Amino acid sequence: EDQVTQSPEALRLQEGESSSLNCSYTVSGLRGLFWYRQDPGKGPEFLFTLYSAGEEKEKERLKATLTKKESFLHITAPKPEDSATYLCAVQGNGRGSTLGRLYFGRGTQLTVWP
Amino acid sequence: ETGVTQSPTHLIKTRGQQVTLRCSSQSGHNTVSWYQQALGQGPQFIFQYYREEENGRGNFPPRFSGLQFPNYSSELNVNALELDDSALYLCASSWGRRQSIGNEQFFGPGTRLTVL
Numbered sequence: 001e002d003q004v005t006q007s008p009e010a011l012r013l014q015e016g017e018s019s020s021l022n023c024s025y026t027v028s029g030l031r032g033l034f035w036y037r038q039d040p041g042k043g044p045e046f047l048f049t050l051y052s053a054g055e056e057k058e059k060e061r062l063k064a065t066l067t068k069k070e071s072f073l074h075i076t077a078p079k080p081e082d083s084a085t086y087l088c089a090v091q092g093n094g095r096g097s098t099l100g101r102l103y104f105g106r107g108t109q110l111t112v113w114p
Numbered sequence: 115e116t117g118v119t120q121s122p123t124h125l126i127k128t129r130g131q132q133v134t135l136r137c138s139s140q141s142g143h144n145t146v147s148w149y150q151q152a153l154g155q156g157p158q159f160i161f162q163y164y165r166e167e168e169n170g171r172g173n174f175p176p177r178f179s180g181l182q183f184p185n186y187s188s189e190l191n192v193n194a195l196e197l198d199d200s201a202l203y204l205c206a207s208s209w210g211r212r213q214s215i216g217n218e219q220f221f222g223p224g225t226r227l228t229v230l
Contacts, residue, residue, distance in 0.1 A: 004156075034218065043118075043204050043221035044157070087156055100145065100210060101170055102219060104156030 002027040002092045006105035013078055013112050021073040021086055021108045029093030033071050034102065035064050036087040044087055078112045085109045116141050118207050118222035126228045127195050135190040135225045137205030145169070146188040147219060148180060149204040157204055163188055164210070192227075200229045 003026045013019055025033065032051055036044035048057040050066040057064045061082065063074040073086055089102040119138045127133050139146050145164045149157035159172035163182035177193040186207070192199060203226075206219035 032218075036221075041202070041224075041226070043120075043223045046218055046220055049218055089156075100147065100162055100164075100208065100219075101159045101172070102147070102149075102157070102206075103159070104149075106154070106156045 002090055002103040004088055004090055004103050004105035006086075006088050006108050008108060009106065010109045011111070013075075013110070015079055015112055015114050016077050018074070018076045018078070020075070021088075021110070023071040023073070023088030023105060024069060025071070025088070025090045025103075027090045027092045027103070031091040031093055033066055034089045034091070035062075035071070035073055036089065038085045038087055038107065040085075047086075075110070078110075080112050080114055083110055083112050118205060118220055120203075120205050120222040120225050122225060123223070124226045124228075126230065128230050129195055129197060131195050131229075132191065132193045133195060133227065135192075135203050135205075135227070137188045137190070137207075137222055139186045139188070139205075139207035140220055143207040143209045143220075144186050145208045145210050146182055146186065147206045147208070148188070148190050149206065150174075151202040151204055151224070153201075160190070195229045197229050200227060202226050 005024045007022045035047040038044045048064040053068045085107040087107045089104045147162040148160040151157040161171040162169045166182045179191045182188045202224045204224045205222045208219045
């Protein structure tokens with residue numbers, strides 16, 4: 001079965017201190033890897049989709065990269081408003097499972113303090 | 115463009131009761147997926163509806179059932195509620211064709227269900 005492991009579980013950064021979140025995955029034929037941001041008690045907010053190894057996407061202070069086994073979410077000079085849980089999910093090619101089904105990791109809870 | 119909406123926001127039920135949660139998909143989307151998110155966990159796939167038909171199911175018992183309507187809105191029904199059903203229930207909509215559903219899923223705000 002497709003699996004996703006995220007690390008670390010929690011990360012505390014001082015404002016301006018850059019870092020990376022890791023998402024390791026096992027999937028039978030990657031259709032897409034997705035990053036979401038989730039604030040407490042809210043639904044996940046879509047950030048990026050990556051489809052193939054070597055691909056990179058950027059949005060403001062966030063940059064997502066993808067290899068054949070893992071993805072990284074790089075946060076450059078974070079601000080307190082970047083505090084949230086960041087979720088990684090993969091979508092496989094559907095062999096023995098549902099096309100379009102997302103397998104999520106447990107997330108990394110990021111706290112950025114001033 | 116209207117985003118994904120869900121109702122109600124919060125719900126409190128007792129064991130053994132039944133509940134119906136509702137979701138309106140984003141304009142232009144034809145696929146709805148439902149997820150259960152327990153505290154501190156990632157969302158877990160319940161099932162997906164594509165053009166009014168169930169298009170796959172996760173590891174959830176038959177007391178979890180659903181519907182999709184012609185306007186692509188959807189309902190999640192849970193019978194015989196158990197304490198472990200307490201969670202945030204998320205609806206996600208996307209656009210796709212049956213053999214190639216692989217587009218981004220956009221989530222609603224969720225319904226917080228508490229079972230006492």
